[in-house]
Amino acid sequence: MPAIELTNPAALPADWRDLLALTKPRVMSLVVFTALCGLLAAPSLPPPVLGFTAILCIALGAGACGALNQWYEADIDAKMRRTAGRPLPAGRMDRQSALHFGVGLAFFSVLLMGLATNWFAAALLTASILFYVLIYTVWLKPRTAQNIVIGGAAGAFPPLIGWVAATGHVSALPLLLFAIIFLWTPPHFWALSLFVRSDYAAAGIPMLPVVAGVPSTRRQIFLYSLPMAAAAVAPWLLGLTGAIYGASAAVLSAVFVLLAARVLANRATEPARMAPEKKLFAYSVFYLFALFAVLVADRWLAA
Amino acid sequence: MKLEEEVVRRQRSRALITALLLGAFVVLMFFITIAKTGKNW
Numbered sequence A: 001m002p003a004i005e006l007t008n009p010a011a012l013p014a015d016w017r018d019l020l021a022l023t024k025p026r027v028m029s030l031v032v033f034t035a036l037c038g039l040l041a042a043p044s045l046p047p048p049v050l051g052f053t054a055i056l057c058i059a060l061g062a063g064a065c066g067a068l069n070q071w072y073e074a075d076i077d078a079k080m081r082r083t084a085g086r087p088l089p090a091g092r093m094d095r096q097s098a099l100h101f102g103v104g105l106a107f108f109s110v111l112l113m114g115l116a117t118n119w120f121a122a123a124l125l126t127a128s129i130l131f132y133v134l135i136y137t138v139w140l141k142p143r144t145a146q147n148i149v150i151g152g153a154a155g156a157f158p159p160l161i162g163w164v165a166a167t168g169h170v171s172a173l174p175l176l177l178f179a180i181i182f183l184w185t186p187p188h189f190w191a192l193s194l195f196v197r198s199d200y201a202a203a204g205i206p207m208l209p210v211v212a213g214v215p216s217t218r219r220q221i222f223l224y225s226l227p228m229a230a231a232a233v234a235p236w237l238l239g240l241t242g243a244i245y246g247a248s249a250a251v252l253s254a255v256f257v258l259l260a261a262r263v264l265a266n267r268a269t270e271p272a273r274m275a276p277e278k279k280l281f282a283y284s285v286f287y288l289f290a291l292f293a294v295l296v297a298d299r300w301l302a303a
Numbered sequence B: 001m002k003l004e005e006e007v008v009r010r011q012r013s014r015a016l017i018t019a020l021l022l023g024a025f026v027v028l029m030f031f032i033t034i035a036k037t038g039k040n041w
Helices: A016-022 A025-040 A048-072 A074-078 A095-116 A119-140 A147-167 A172-195 A197-203 A214-237 A243-265 A275-302 B003-036
Strands: none
Touching: A016 A048, A016 A095, A016 B003, A025 A048, A025 A147, A025 A172, A025 A275, A048 A074, A048 A095, A048 A119, A048 A147, A048 B003, A095 A119, A095 B003, A119 A147, A147 A172, A172 A197, A172 A214, A172 A243, A172 A275, A214 A243, A214 A275, A243 A275
């Protein structure tokens, strides 16, 4: 083969690091953690290797969602500072490789889930992948400011799938876990979208701060944090968990609502002066980790 | 870097990772089979 100067990296076989980046590993960590907590909170645990496989399948499914999202949004990603360095907009990989990788990962994760655990869990995993890719990425995200509200359901599936993988059925607690993440998603993403709204505006994505303005988004963040806090303490009020979870959920949620109130009180429109928004965004990630960790600890101590 | 060298480097690293993942998958399937043949699973 003649030696040619390297001018078009996308013409090369994709580097494995770029394939890994397509799966959005940081997002995957929260998915894996909540799925693991859903599985560990279940009343009966599968053999460790099957539990591990269930979590692996959920992680691979989330990776497939990330890859297909980046495949579909490569043009939009190129317009935003936050995402311009991703493998596709940066030109390090061709789009067809990303599509094949995402579809392959999705099929593999569902098949392995069905074979290793049960087909109900595999069906839920399929539904979550299709919901994220088709309903959220393709349909809602470019069309409506409510994209995060409805699309949040996709991210709420992992603890439900973890529970179903362990038990084979659905009950009240995993549905509440679903509700917690579903209601947590809007304030989490809207806090972020407030201080990166110029990126979303440049890319033409109708996020709430772009469409409805900053004050309205701050109001919505605060309003959504209230039912989210109610959903977080509901497992305790319904007698599904113990006092350790109840007290922790109450304190963690109270801090969340307090930070959301500070966001509501902020009048700044410059991202540099949006410290309350940045603080709420960082805390929201910690909140979900802590809430689910305490849930598992509470269930195990009660068992 | 020359194109030829970079293609070979990437093919090698991807082949190595594919081999490792396939090996891990075989081991995983073995243990899944053992677990599924146990009680209630």
